[in-house]
Amino acid sequence: MAKTRTRQTVVLGMLGTTLDTGQGPNRWTKWRPTVALCQQEDLVVHRLELLHPPAATQIAATVVADIRQVSPETSVRTTLLDIRNPWDLEETYGALLDYVRGYTFNPEEEDYLVHITTGTHIAQISMFLLVESRLIPGRLVQLSPDPRDKAGAGTNTLIDLDLSRYDTLAARFQREQREGLSYLKAGIDTRNAAFNHIIERIEQVASHSRAPLLITGPTGAGKSQLARRVYTLKKSRGTVSGPFVDLNCATLRGDGAMSALFGHVKGSFTGALQDRPGLLRQANGGVLFLDEIGELGADEQAMLLRALEDKRFLPVGSDKEVESDFQLIAGTNRDLQTEVERGRFREDLLARINLWTFRLPALRERPEDIPPNLLYELDRASEAMGARITLNKEAQERFLRFATSPDARWSGNFRDLNAAVLRMATLAPGGRITREVVDEELERLRTQWRTGSTRPGPVSTTSGVDRVAEVLGEELASELDRFDRVQLADVLGVCQGSRSLSEAGRVLFAQSRARKSSVNDADRLKKYLARFGLTWADVS
Structure with a gap:
């Protein structure tokens, strides 16, 4: 009967030019990660591919001799990498990439580990990237010293970069x-x-x-x-x-x-x-x-x-x-x-x-999101008023029936919804919004969104839209003198066709500005709009 061949464990690692140093008998009194790697009771290293820079050849020779002494079953192969500046990412990663591309991996018979305890942070990052990209078909191994036994082997941790295997993560x-x-x-x-x-x-x-x-x-x-x-x-x-x-x-x-x-x-x-x-x-x-x-x-x-x-x-x-x-x-x-x-x-x-x-879609494109947003706005209104505001079942159903219907324009989107809820909350007796309060608000919204006005004396543009009622609301617009309403409608028309407050001001005050040595058209327009409680953001 054929004897099953044991898979070999191969570790690739950089020599630690600081952590792995040591000469003479005293070197055995310190923890050296590369030597300790081959002393792990639960990890048998069959072959160690030890990479080192040109200046560390002597350190590498000492480490190889010591590994033969503590782990005779480990075969060590040293490879000199021409890295002059180990803190240069491009140089370090390039040298390691060239080494990996020239290495013959045999994953059917060998398990590969990459030692990341030693080397500069740049070398460790480069090793991580090579494993993460699967250019090295293996896992990472990290060693830690035992604080109670400084000369001991310490412990090891295997890290698999396939995060799907880590249920907790x-x-x-x-x-x-x-x-x-x-x-x-x-x-x-x-x-x-x-x-x-x-x-x-x-x-x-x-x-x-x-x-x-x-x-x-x-x-x-x-x-x-x-x-x-x-x-x-x-x-x-x-x-x-x-x-x-x-x-x-x-x-x-x-x-x-x-x-x-x-x-x-x-x-x-x-x-x-x-x-x-x-x-x-x-x-x-x-x-x-x-x-x-x-x-x-x-x-x-x-x-x-x-x-x-x-x-x-x-x-x-x-x-x-x-x-x-x-x-x-x-x-x-x-x-x-x-x-x-x-x-x-x-x-x-x-x-x-x-x-x-x-x-971001308009609110009317998201009718199924109006119910949860209504509850959110109720919470906001409650916070603003310092009291719990609720809708009884009949009132809520009535509001949502209209709010999710094609008749609801929601031209101001969430600003309209927020304003509607805040108005209802303000008028709610005892903090409970009733059907009567909802009906009053729905009529207010219908009037606000109406494209034309049926009240006497509206001022419509050539497109049939009463801009004053659209911006101020029909109730406030109806309180204006016809003279002011006509003037404001023309101002709003210019504002809505201009890209900025300054541009609208230049159009509106083109004649008077020619007779002045110092002008500020934007400021004049800003003050005019303020008479009606409006800002540029409201009308542009």
Whole structure:
């Protein structure tokens, strides 16, 4: 009967030019990892492939002689690797890769271990990569000394890089992933398959990449909140260490745009009384969220592209570049490709920021997610009002029947839902929202979303849309004099057709500005809108 051949254990390892040193009898009083490797009671090393640099030939000879003494069954083969600088990753990995490619592996008859206790950190990383990529078909072995017996063999640990075999690690990874997904969704048990898939992809990208993220979708879809949660998730996992800095680009205007983003030096323009670091420098090491990035001017776009590619830029008025390494998250409700075709957005900047692009769907595209979001908004309202707010069963069913129907436009998306719940909570007797309160709110929403008004005296545009009622709401719009309403409707029309507050101001005040030596059209428009409780973000 044929005798079964015992599989051989082969270990590949770098000589430790520090840990393995020692001459004379005293060398046996210290723990030397390569020698100890061959003294393990539960690990028989049949062959040791000992790699060493040119300067360690004498140390290697001593270690080989000592292994023959403590483990006669171990065959040792030394190989000189031409590594002049063991802290150079390219040189070290290249030498090890060449060695591995020239080595004849026989996995049918031999088990391979890679010793990573010795060698520089660079060598250990290189060994890890060679095993992880399966260029070496084996496992890692790590030795540890026995603190009670410094001259003893110590202990060994075998590490298999197939993580699927580690149930505990796999379970922990899955748990962390679930927690990350839940956090990105604010703990809301969303049911829309498309939205859940988007969040799953964002979680994966946020955990493994520092490339720019582009989040698109209609106003109110939750881009800002998601960007902040992505940052918090990344910081909790150690992928960023700096701050979260956010800016709505629609609020930028004139010379202040460049200064706000890139900073300025003292005296660079009138009013520059001191240096200003700028938001890009503030975001160094962290995340910069630029909402409505499509509103940036051409000069700002060019500077931003340079900062993304080179991590360097020039503050306003400075001849000395500064550095900032940040991750960009950009948000927009515009179709940036269309903006490129119209010449309003740089094609090269779009190419740089759309490596990872995710479109958040509108609320009306996610009717199955309205019930859990309603409960979430009730919790928020309860927190804001300091009292528990509830919906009775009849009231909840009535609200959801309308909220998930085709009649519900949700033009403001989650802002509309949040406002609706907050209004109902405010009017709820004893903190319990009744059917009567719901009916009143539903009528308010229908009026708010109505494209035209049936009340006397509306001011409609040529498209048939009453802009004043659409922006202010029908109730407030009806309180305006017809004169003010006509004027405001024209202002809103210009604002909605302009890219920035400054651009709208130039159009509206084109005649009067020609008669003034000093003008600030954006400020005039801002003050005019403030008379009606409006901001540029409300009307643009």
